[in-house]
Amino acid sequence: MFPIRDHNPSGRTPYVTYLLMAVNIGVFLSYVSLMSDDRAIGMFFFNWALLPERVTTGGGYTGIFTSMFLHGGWMHLAGNMLFLYIFGDNIEDEMGHLGYLAFYLACGVLSAAAHVISAPYSGVPTVGASGAIAGVMGGYLLLYPKAKVDILIIFIVFFRILPIPAWIMLGLWLGMQFIGSVGTDPETGGVAYWAHTGGFIVGMILTVPIWLRLGGPRFWSQTHGRPPHPDATYPTVRSRIPKVRRK
Template sequence: MLPIRDHNPSGRTPYVVYLLMAANILIFLSYVGMMDNDRLINRFFFDYAIIPARIADGFSFETLVTSMFLHGGWMHLAGNMLFLWIFGDNLEDEMGHIPFLLFYLASGIGAGLIHVLASPSSVIPTVGASGAIAGVMGGYLLLFPRARVDILLILLIYFRIFSIPAFVMLGVWLGMQFLGGVSSDPDQGGVAYWAHAGGFFVGLALCIPLWLKRGGTTYWNRTHGHPPHPEHKYKLSPSRIPRIPRK
């Protein structure tokens, strides 16, 4: 279940989202050539990725920021940039450019600290913008819970686009992070589920002042959870998978 777009147009050009996407892509391109050399890439990640045990011992706090701009592969990068593209422009529109940048960095740092608390003895490097982008998703959920999001559902050879409310898509995503967190050992590596869930709630909490400024529950009652402007309409094309009629 992959989100591909939302129906929530932005009222201004999301320069910070563009800047963050460009920074992530260019930084990844700068070291992707090391991926086939274990010694070089391990040294690189040792210097710039989050290693919880080092931070727990009081070292390398700068990696809470540098790790946000590193990724472990092309799919890792593409997935994060897709989520940032879909959800980031609307928060930047609501917050303004510089406040959104500070919000993004604060969400990423908060997610990194929660990951350290979840596995303080781990020596496995952790990279990715996922924690910061999870914060963006948390803020989006608070401000636009019923904004329409188009998702691509893939079941073996069945492909179909569905339009669902943001709270359903984001709620399912958050539930998957909790399930992953309780069923996996963070000291063994893999997906940093608690960083994702933590970043989500950090972003949601940081957006509460903006939500209150907009009117809090009065804002929800006025917009019914939808964006406070007309939503974009897309034509959803039917699936091209042939249907076999029943006999």
């Protein structure tokens, strides 16, 4: 189950979201050739990824920033860019281009700090834009909890697109990150769950001033948690597979 689009159109072109996607993709393409050489990619990540043990001993601070533009593989990159594409445009619409850029970078840095606090002696390189994007998702949940999000459900041979409220999809995602945070040892590597959880919470907190400017609880009452504009509509595509009637 993963999201493919939302029904929440933005009022302006999300230039910063597109720029962030382009930078992430461009940076990945610049070093993807190293992925076939374990020593080369290991040295690259040692220099540019986030290593908590280096930060706690007084070094490696650049990794807090640079790590949010690195990814560990094609699927890692694709998943993050999909989430950024779906949820980033609406946050940029509300915050403005420069405000959104500052918000995104702040979420990325603070989510990295959350990971360092959770695993201060880990020597495992950490990469990915997930923490910053989790902040975008946290802000989206605060502003548009009932916006419709289309999710693709895949169960063996069953495929279906189902629209659900954003609070269900994002709430499930956050719950999975929190369970992972308390159920795994962050020192051993794997998914940086605390970076995701921390980024999400930071994103919600940093979005509170926007929410209050819009009216706070009154904004929710007026919109009923939905976007304050008509939903986006998508054309229905009929299946060309013929139906077989039962006798």
